[in-house]
Amino acid sequence: MIPNRPPVLAHERFVADRDNFAALDLAARFERIKKTNLWGAAGSVSGLGSEDPATAAIREALPALLQRLGARSLLDAPCGDAGWIGRMKLDLDYTGIDIVPSLIEANSERAARGELAGRFRVADITRDTLPAADLILCRDCLVHLSFDNIARAVTNFRASGARFLLVTTFPEWDANRDCEDGDWRALNMATAPFNWPAPRELINERCEEGGGGWRDKSLGLWRLDELPDRIRIATGM
Template sequence: MRDLARRRPALAQLRYAERRDAFAGLTLAERFALIHRTNLWGAAETTSGLGSELAATAALRAGLHDLLGRYGVRRLLDLPCGEFGWMAAVDLNGVDYIGGDIVPDIVTANRARHAAPGVAFRHLDLLEDDLPQADLVLCRDCLVHLSFANIHRALENLRASSARYLLTTTFPELPENGEIEDGDWRPLNLQVAPFCCPPPLEILLENCTEAGGDYRDKALALWRLEDLREPGRL
């Protein structure tokens, strides 16, 4: 496994470190609104960050439609959806899509630009809100920005939803997880402490090239939500 200390910092980490003081005292929603408003993560195409640019999502766009078909997904909840840039290029034929985000301005803009039959957007807080019915929740590039406590809250809320599957970001070669402030970034391996998730049903590698390939294990991993239990619980 690649040692976390050997990975060069990602742009999101560097940019957050430069502006850390600006986040003092902010709520979770205010933190992500500030990130969006200032394009803190520094991507040219989208305020959702480098990982949401079209070139960075080519592998996902090629594989996501087939994955949804294999698991009979007819309703997809994408939370957080960000600016819907790369997802707009995914073949969602036969799938009802709901994009949710904690930042109201993102939701308003997405409704104006992208809402259509079978494509809707809602203001949602992953940690606190009752989630709309869906077969699968796509939670990409989200938990990597949350503290351990709020990751646990997010997973608890997801388990309480009606969804059958969770498709979320993980770094399977990472040997241990580090703590952060909400809004910062670090890689996250959901199969090691403090999460200890079982092996996923599938892994969809993203072919990430950031930091000279130091994050090339970045992937979306698929779990049955009923298989995700808090460590120590049967």
Template structure:
């Protein structure tokens, strides 16, 4: 590569980074203005509104920038290996969102349950992707009865919920009689967990108060490069019976 080519490549890289930053700040400002309309609203209202208006401003997946093929590349490789290692044959994926990236994962399962609180989203993906082993249901993980499975997969959900909803959801997971929980956590990424309103976002470390989980059995760092996210973003694995709630 000659000097001119190197210079052009540097300019292209600079423009790309600038475009990413502009997109992030456009999203952040607009989304935080929308949060004002979510005060006092129910979970189903908030997340249905986010879906119907594409509030996360991601053209590739309505589930948001963390659900693109680029941002899920590493976990799409690691998830089948983990399920095989644990001999997992049934999974509840909640929230499953638009099933955009999960449809690309080779899942050797007898039973997959995809659950989401947005009815229109479930109707849409059920028509596209449901089969004998793959079921999709409208589901509120905080309030609804859950199927009993080997593993509950709950990615990028608790980061959008207030403490009381997270704790109630985890208790609901435990009540289901399921074995494992694989969920988003940021080990060492935050000094203190912050409470939020439904639909907002912040990183959480499940080993800190008010959750106080023990160290996970396994941690998969997602290797995220998403603007505004933290490098500690991970999937933590716990046995539900060992979670002290």
């Protein structure tokens, strides 16, 4: 385990602004985060983790992983501003969804100009019917959701018919806790309350935030049909 984890800007800024989130639903919370640039990135409204240095390891590893899996379609859920992935020119059918309409509008305009490939639509991963895809990429998202909404999202991912889920996990983290929607905390998807099996593959993102204090930040690959059924039970579905 990594001792003395440093503070994270997304959490500190949410705490400072918490009173302004009190009456907001899920969509409004993330709209506020986008409008106020709460996550503090200069190059991407999706946060520091979406800037080029933070995505280099993923951009290197993702094409080969998709090829090994035989994935011909990818659902980016959520896609944010589609900054780093939009420049990859992946050879597959790409759909990006996000709960923030202004992000989808901007992405769709860029796609119409030929700056991005794929299609974009507004959707809430916790409740809306999702487009079909071989693989769902859910990066830097569940870390911002409550346990209840994580359970709803994973149930929804399963219902979409996708085979694989590639999701953010911190394999050396041992203290999963609940949080308000829009806040941030680390999650290890292989420990309680999730208790997922070991990931089939792990892409270490080589995270340098906090002087390397979050160097275990990774994308873990799971088959959705191998995840515990109790994820669905947690939401009463």
